[in-house]
Amino acid sequence: MEKICVAVRVRPSISQENPSATFWKVEDNRISLHKLHGSPISALSYAFDHVFDENCSNSEVYELLTKDIIHAAVDGFNGTAFAYGQTSSGKTFTMNGSSSDPGIIHRAVNDLFQKINTISDREFLIRVSYMEIYNEEINDLFAVENQKLQIHESLERGIFVAGLREEIVNTAEQVMKLLESGEVNRHFGETNMNVRSSRSHTIFRVVIESKGKDTGSSDDYSSSDAIRVSVLNLVDLAGSERIAKTGAGGVRLKEGKYINKSLMALGTVINKLSDGAKQRAHIPYRDSKLTRILQPALGGNAKTSIICTVAPEEIHTEETKGTLLFASRAKRVTNCAQVNEILTDAALLKRQKLEIEELRRKLQGSHAEVLEQEILKLRNDMLKYELEREKLEMELEEERRSHKERDQYFRDQLMMIENLSSLVSDGDGSSSQDSMESPIEECNDKGDGFKTPCFKAAPTAYVAKRSNYTQLPDFSPLPDSFSNVADEDTWFKINKGYITNLDSLQTTAARKVQSFPPEDVTPNVLNKNYKKELQNLKRQLELVTEEKNELQRKLAEHIQLNDKLKGEMSKLKKEALLAWEMPQRLSEFVASLKDIYEEVLSKMQSSTFEGKPSTAILLSGTSKMGSVLFSTLETHISNAIDGCRSLSGNNSLIQECNEALSERLEATITSLILSEAASTNDKQAKPPLCSCNSKVAALSRYHLSIIVLFLLMILGYLVSFFRILIF
Numbered sequence: 001m002e003k004i005c006v007a008v009r010v011r012p013s014i015s016q017e018n019p020s021a022t023f024w025k026v027e028d029n030r031i032s033l034h035k036l037h038g039s040p041i042s043a044l045s046y047a048f049d050h051v052f053d054e055n056c057s058n059s060e061v062y063e064l065l066t067k068d069i070i071h072a073a074v075d076g077f078n079g080t081a082f083a084y085g086q087t088s089s090g091k092t093f094t095m096n097g098s099s100s101d102p103g104i105i106h107r108a109v110n111d112l113f114q115k116i117n118t119i120s121d122r123e124f125l126i127r128v129s130y131m132e133i134y135n136e137e138i139n140d141l142f143a144v145e146n147q148k149l150q151i152h153e154s155l156e157r158g159i160f161v162a163g164l165r166e167e168i169v170n171t172a173e174q175v176m177k178l179l180e181s182g183e184v185n186r187h188f189g190e191t192n193m194n195v196r197s198s199r200s201h202t203i204f205r206v207v208i209e210s211k212g213k214d215t216g217s218s219d220d221y222s223s224s225d226a227i228r229v230s231v232l233n234l235v236d237l238a239g240s241e242r243i244a245k246t247g248a249g250g251v252r253l254k255e256g257k258y259i260n261k262s263l264m265a266l267g268t269v270i271n272k273l274s275d276g277a278k279q280r281a282h283i284p285y286r287d288s289k290l291t292r293i294l295q296p297a298l299g300g301n302a303k304t305s306i307i308c309t310v311a312p313e314e315i316h317t318e319e320t321k322g323t324l325l326f327a328s329r330a331k332r333v334t335n336c337a338q339v340n341e342i343l344t345d346a347a348l349l350k351r352q353k354l355e356i357e358e359l360r361r362k363l364q365g366s367h368a369e370v371l372e373q374e375i376l377k378l379r380n381d382m383l384k385y386e387l388e389r390e391k392l393e394m395e396l397e398e399e400r401r402s403h404k405e406r407d408q409y410f411r412d413q414l415m416m417i418e419n420l421s422s423l424v425s426d427g428d429g430s431s432s433q434d435s436m437e438s439p440i441e442e443c444n445d446k447g448d449g450f451k452t453p454c455f456k457a458a459p460t461a462y463v464a465k466r467s468n469y470t471q472l473p474d475f476s477p478l479p480d481s482f483s484n485v486a487d488e489d490t491w492f493k494i495n496k497g498y499i500t501n502l503d504s505l506q507t508t509a510a511r512k513v514q515s516f517p518p519e520d521v522t523p524n525v526l527n528k529n530y531k532k533e534l535q536n537l538k539r540q541l542e543l544v545t546e547e548k549n550e551l552q553r554k555l556a557e558h559i560q561l562n563d564k565l566k567g568e569m570s571k572l573k574k575e576a577l578l579a580w581e582m583p584q585r586l587s588e589f590v591a592s593l594k595d596i597y598e599e600v601l602s603k604m605q606s607s608t609f610e611g612k613p614s615t616a617i618l619l620s621g622t623s624k625m626g627s628v629l630f631s632t633l634e635t636h637i638s639n640a641i642d643g644c645r646s647l648s649g650n651n652s653l654i655q656e657c658n659e660a661l662s663e664r665l666e667a668t669i670t671s672l673i674l675s676e677a678a679s680t681n682d683k684q685a686k687p688p689l690c691s692c693n694s695k696v697a698a699l700s701r702y703h704l705s706i707i708v709l710f711l712l713m714i715l716g717y718l719v720s721f722f723r724i725l726i727f
């Protein structure tokens with residue numbers, strides 16, 4: 001937005017012979033009414049962008065007021081410069097000038113072509129037209145036959161006069177000639193105020209089209225494809241006039257009425273525009289052809305300058321005041337000028353592409369940024385869960401491996417116990433094939449990567465102690481089992497919510513994260529793609545979450561199962577330790593038995609001196625049996641203590657020893673019975689020699705009973721010992 005540039009120009013006084021009582025004094029950009037030889041009249045001082053006194057030339061006015069507009073027009077801005085003032089105030093002189101001091105139009109045309117010639121990267125097409133509004137009718141000054149032309153408006157051309165001849169010009173000279181020809185067709189008339197009074201408003205219009213010269217760069221649409229079109233209006237208005245002063249009558253009177261009417265319309269538009277935005281609901285541009293044609297220049301898309309000419313004579317003070325009031329209001333009017341470009345199809349296409357890119361950038365910088373952040377967060381979540389899942393899988397695998405190792409250790413321990421069990425079974429002779437079977441069997445060899453041992457009910461009383469394990473316990477995951485799940489906050493602290501290189505972390509082939517939409521999509525499609533990708537990511541996240549939960553559940557199950565197995569292992573270890581300690585204890589016990597046995601044996605040896613044959617037989621048999629028995633026991637106990645696991649290989653030997661001992665015991669007892677029977681027959685045939693014989697017999701029976709009981713006791717201990725070893 002920029003204000004209309006307004007200047008006031010005071011023409012030289014014409015009537016020098018009638019000195020006035022007041023005069024207009026110009027100081028810098030201010031004009032004030034002063035009493036002759038007196039102080040300024042209060043409230044009659046005006047300031048403008050420029051104030052030119054009577055000594056100023058058209059050159060100065062052009063340089064300060066119009067030149068910038070002309071140059072802006074070359075760059076593509078609409079421009080308007082017009083002169084406003086009462087009749088005979090110097091409007092035509094300012095716009096057209098004289099041969100010695102060319103006016104603004106001439107200077108503008110020259111400057112225009114000079115400026116164009118300095119621009120080498122653009123091609124220009126200049127068209128000029130010249131029209132007048134005479135009695136509210138538009139006439140073509142280049143073609144007198146074009147009368148009463150109509151004003152039209154279109155999107156492409158804006159407000160334009162239909163049928164107006166436009167001449168394409170290449171030089172300033174061409175324009176000058178055309179202007180001269182057009183001046184001939186203007187309506188001038190003589191009034192009391194001006195011998196050559198303009199009776200119409202004239203508008204010299206220059207249309208400047210420019211196009212960048214093709215530099216071969218397809219991307220630079222602005223320099224090669226876009227066409228700038230600007231309209232420059234140089235307007236010389238007819239002057240307001242008082243009929244009483246002009247003495248107009250007839251045609252002049254009629255002309256004066258139209259002139260005043262259109263100028264009033266112009267004043268009204270300026271007043272409305274200067275009132276500000278609140279009261280600019282309706283600007284009556286259509287009230288006159290002048291305001292309609294100048295519409296873009298008045299509050300529209302143009303750079304506008306107004307030169308208000310005033311007559312310094314006291315007789316025209318009121319008209320000058322009116323002009324200055326008009327100028328003051330015009331100064332408050334703002335325009336909004338912008339470069340006017342017409343685009344070819346190619347330029348339009350390129351521009352639309354650029355606009356789409358710009359929109360996409362804006363979209364990505366606003367709403368899309370939120371979506372992208374959400375997608376990024378989802379991606380991070382998904383990757384986090386992936387990492388968590390992989391960690392759980394690794395933990396599960398580790399757990400399986402340790403489980404296998406413990407299982408193997410468990411089996412080894414069981415094997416050792418089985419071997420000890422088989423030794424006892426061989427020892428007491430009551431073992432059966434069923435009792436040799438392991439109480440544990442593998443029952444989970446289907447559908448699992450590793451074998452989980454389970455228990456079945458055992459037939460013996462010892463196994464029955466563990467009958468509470470015959471059914472698998474409920475392995476529902478406990479809350480503590482989830483303690484290994486990655487902590488989300490920790491993860492975010494580590495990653496700060498972002499992963500710099502997402503692609504490098506896409507380790508799971510199944511997780512195909514869709515990339516951002518391709519570049520040639522529109523913003524709507526872009527949004528849809530973002531939402532679609534968002535949904536996909538959410539679905540993938542749900543799948544990963546479910547998978548993670550399943551793995552967590554399995555891990556919890558394995559952990560609980562392992563805890564149970566650890567408990568079992570602990571118990572078994574204790575029992576195995578007990579089993580390992582048992583041979584040592586039994587060894588000690590057998591040693592004490594051996595001492596007792598040797599003591600009994602020595603007592604029996606003392607009995608043999610009495611010549612009792614049964615005692616001798618008993619002593620001999622018992623001594624041999626005792627040596628064999630203790631030798632066998634000591635050998636096996638020593639092997640058990642040394643950790644020999646191949647006891648089962650000696651079962652047949654033990655069996656043979658047992659059988660030999662049994663036979664020898666049976667033979668000894670049979671010998672003793674026969675010896676006792678013979679002794680009894682001798683007693684019946686012969687009376688006893690002395691009372692000491694009966695004592696020896698009583699002693700021999702006593703020794704026999706002790707030895708038999710002693711042997712039975714040893715065998716009983718052996719059975720007990722090996723049964724204990726089994727468990």
Ligand SMILES: Nc1ncnc2c1ncn2[C@@H]1O[C@H](COP(=O)(O)OP(=O)(O)OP(=O)(O)O)[C@@H](O)[C@H]1O
Pocket residue numbers: 010011012054085086087088089090091092093094194196197198199237238239240309
């Ligand atoms: N600045 C000036 N220096 C010298 N002479 C001037 C100046 N301004 C105006 N004049 C002379 O004053 C007379 C009236 O000027 P001009 O015709 O330009 O007035 P105007 O405002 O166009 O009048 P109208 O509205 O009736 O056409 C002319 O003879 C012109 O030469």
